[in-house]
Amino acid sequence: MAKYEKIADDLRVRIRAGEWLPGGKLPSETPELTAHYKTSLPTIRQALGVLAAEGVVDKVHGRGNFVRKPRKRVMRTNQRHQWEKDRARAPEGTRKATGATEHDTGLTVSDLVFSADFRKVEAGEVLADIFGVAAGTPLLERIYRTRYQEEDAPFNLSHSYLVYDVVKANPDLLDASTEPWPGGTQNQLFTLGIELDRIEEHFTARPPTAEEAEELGLRAGVSVLIVRKVSIDTGGRVVEVSDVTLPGDRTELVYTTPLNRW
Amino acid sequence: MAKYEKIADDLRVRIRAGEWLPGGKLPSETPELTAHYKTSLPTIRQALGVLAAEGVVDKVHGRGNFVRKPRKRVMRTNQRHQWEKDRARAPEGTRKATGATEHDTGLTVSDLVFSADFRKVEAGEVLADIFGVAAGTPLLERIYRTRYQEEDAPFNLSHSYLVYDVVKANPDLLDASTEPWPGGTQNQLFTLGIELDRIEEHFTARPPTAEEAEELGLRAGVSVLIVRKVSIDTGGRVVEVSDVTLPGDRTELVYTTPLNRW
DNA sequence: GAGTGGTCTAGACCACTGT
DNA sequence: CAGTGGTCTAGACCACTCC
Numbered sequence: 001m002a003k004y005e006k007i008a009d010d011l012r013v014r015i016r017a018g019e020w021l022p023g024g025k026l027p028s029e030t031p032e033l034t035a036h037y038k039t040s041l042p043t044i045r046q047a048l049g050v051l052a053a054e055g056v057v058d059k060v061h062g063r064g065n066f067v068r069k070p071r072k073r074v075m076r077t078n079q080r081h082q083w084e085k086d087r088a089r090a091p092e093g094t095r096k097a098t099g100a101t102e103h104d105t106g107l108t109v110s111d112l113v114f115s116a117d118f119r120k121v122e123a124g125e126v127l128a129d130i131f132g133v134a135a136g137t138p139l140l141e142r143i144y145r146t147r148y149q150e151e152d153a154p155f156n157l158s159h160s161y162l163v164y165d166v167v168k169a170n171p172d173l174l175d176a177s178t179e180p181w182p183g184g185t186q187n188q189l190f191t192l193g194i195e196l197d198r199i200e201e202h203f204t205a206r207p208p209t210a211e212e213a214e215e216l217g218l219r220a221g222v223s224v225l226i227v228r229k230v231s232i233d234t235g236g237r238v239v240e241v242s243d244v245t246l247p248g249d250r251t252e253l254v255y256t257t258p259l260n261r262w
Numbered sequence: 263m264a265k266y267e268k269i270a271d272d273l274r275v276r277i278r279a280g281e282w283l284p285g286g287k288l289p290s291e292t293p294e295l296t297a298h299y300k301t302s303l304p305t306i307r308q309a310l311g312v313l314a315a316e317g318v319v320d321k322v323h324g325r326g327n328f329v330r331k332p333r334k335r336v337m338r339t340n341q342r343h344q345w346e347k348d349r350a351r352a353p354e355g356t357r358k359a360t361g362a363t364e365h366d367t368g369l370t371v372s373d374l375v376f377s378a379d380f381r382k383v384e385a386g387e388v389l390a391d392i393f394g395v396a397a398g399t400p401l402l403e404r405i406y407r408t409r410y411q412e413e414d415a416p417f418n419l420s421h422s423y424l425v426y427d428v429v430k431a432n433p434d435l436l437d438a439s440t441e442p443w444p445g446g447t448q449n450q451l452f453t454l455g456i457e458l459d460r461i462e463e464h465f466t467a468r469p470p471t472a473e474e475a476e477e478l479g480l481r482a483g484v485s486v487l488i489v490r491k492v493s494i495d496t497g498g499r500v501v502e503v504s505d506v507t508l509p510g511d512r513t514e515l516v517y518t519t520p521l522n523r524w
Numbered sequence: 525g526a527g528t529g530g531t532c533t534a535g536a537c538c539a540c541t542g543t
Numbered sequence: 544c545a546g547t548g549g550t551c552t553a554g555a556c557c558a559c560t561c562c
Contacts, residue, residue, distance in 0.1 A: 028529085039552090040551065041552095042551070042552075045529085045530085046550085054469050059529070061528080062528060062558070062560040065528095082522065085521050085522070196521050198521055199519045201516070201518075202516050203487070203514065204510060204513065204514050204515075205510035205513075206317060206510050206511065207469070207485055208316075210271070210312075210316065220315075222469075248468050249468065251467075253465040254463070254465075256461070256462045257461045257462075259459060259460055261459075264530080264532090265532075266532090291547075291548065301533090302535090304534095305533085308532090321549090322541090323549065324542085324546080325540080325541055325546090326541095326548075327547095
């Protein structure tokens with residue numbers, strides 16, 4: 001086993017044992033750790049790099065290395081979908097009061113900041129296949145960012161796709177300035193005469209790309225959860241596809257599957 | 263921007279542009295890349311380290327650096343729960359034929375290898391809280407590993423917990439040699455007179471710990487998906503808690519949420 | 525300005541892969 | 544054995560944080 005791995009293992013054990021508390025500062029790379037482990041600086045840094053990649057340690061330039069504190073997680077349940085459907089036909093006053101994200105998180109509308117950005121794009125092969133249309137069919141792409149009022153980095157980056165020729169029946173839906181739309185996507189679809197039958201969600205996890213790490217303000221050692229939501233209407237047609245990128249250290253998805261009685 | 267970041271960006275762009283195909287070999291660190299970027303070896307290695315952490319590049323000792331090929335994903339749906347419940351009361355012959363994992367993946371029983379390991383443990387605070395019992399209550403801990411016949415590393419590592427005093431009514435359930443149990447956990451619970459009402463699943467994602475990377479055979483740049491499954495019986499009691507660790511690059515979870523009609 | 529981490533160099537030597 | 548990546552050294556200099 002390499003020296004840097006032994007050092008990383010040793011530090012991991014000492015951290016787990018509570019030698020430094022969450023948020024606490026580790027000894028300095030130079031001169032403390034190099035002296036303690038009797039090795040050169042790059043070797044110490046390689047060991048700390050391992051722990052940073054695991055999300056155990058936070059490296060902060062100019063300050064030191066710290067034991068990472070667990071982050072508070074935002075829950076996201078699948079009950080939000082039925083909840084949103086039930087409100088899709090409610091009067092505007094009711095719909096304005098709360099959105100699905102606030103419903104899940106218990107936050108109020110004013111805690112959150114949204115931004116929306118709409119574009120007309122052509123369907124690639126994958127999206128065309130899901131929608132059951134020809135590649136090149138025009139789609140409306142809507143990019144949303146949601147963040148806390150007090151934090152700079154968004155905790156949610158979302159790309160939503162709709163078939164352009166379907167949505168254009170209601171011109172308000174083509175205009176980003178109508179966002180955040182009271183009642184959300186299910187109310188928007190309702191204005192087009194569309195009722196959803198079910199929502200299918202696909203989850204995967206991977207390390208963030210450089211762009212995602214930048215945009216979501218992710219430290220080293222944080223994964224992203226990718227949720228692809230496919231909304232299917234009562235006619236079995238796919239009417240919306242939405243890709244949501246969530247920071248793995250701040251997110252917990254909760255899905256309930258009810259079972260039929262014997 | 264640091265030199266190694268520029269090099270990483272440049273290589274990422276060239277890889278995305280298809281200069282090297284998935285599975286293809288990048289130029290050697292020395293002498294090719296050091297010469298091309300006119301820099302020292304450690305700087306080239308730092309750049310490649312970034313791409314390896316993102317899962318873009320595979321470093322293989324003695325052979326070279328390769329563009330990572332996307333892995334084939336195994337689907338896991340929430341329909342497996344209803345499917346398993348429907349079979350829980352079926353005759354043994356039917357139950358023996360297929361398990362829930364094979365149902366999801368389309369594999370046959372003989373493609374998969376299971377191993378099971380049972381222990382009696384005391385409930386920690388978190389588990390005690392979920393089960394609604396006192397901390398220290400005896401639990402049956404069951405550790406399962408599932409892997410493909412032809413692969414060495416398991417693709418699934420699972421810890422399941424049951425309240426010991428509840429399961430001991432059927433001594434067969436305390437014995438790991440009865441695994442894999444035809445009909446799965448829901449049939450096991452059925453032998454105890456327990457019917458499930460719903461299953462609640464919690465998903466999170468993070469980089470693997472050193473132990474998980476070892477046990478699941480994960481390369482650098484692969485995240486893990488953690489699924490905590492909580493099974494609730496018709497009396498509203500939590501009867502099983504199961505933590506499953508899945509490799510992020512080989513797994514896709516698919517959850518369908520049906521919606522009530524207007 | 526003191527303390528601390530980030531980047532980079534030039535090169536030695538070891539370990540693994542395939543011929 | 545040749546080719547290639549993995550580890551490690553010793554030290555210079557830069558950049559950020561906080562007093």
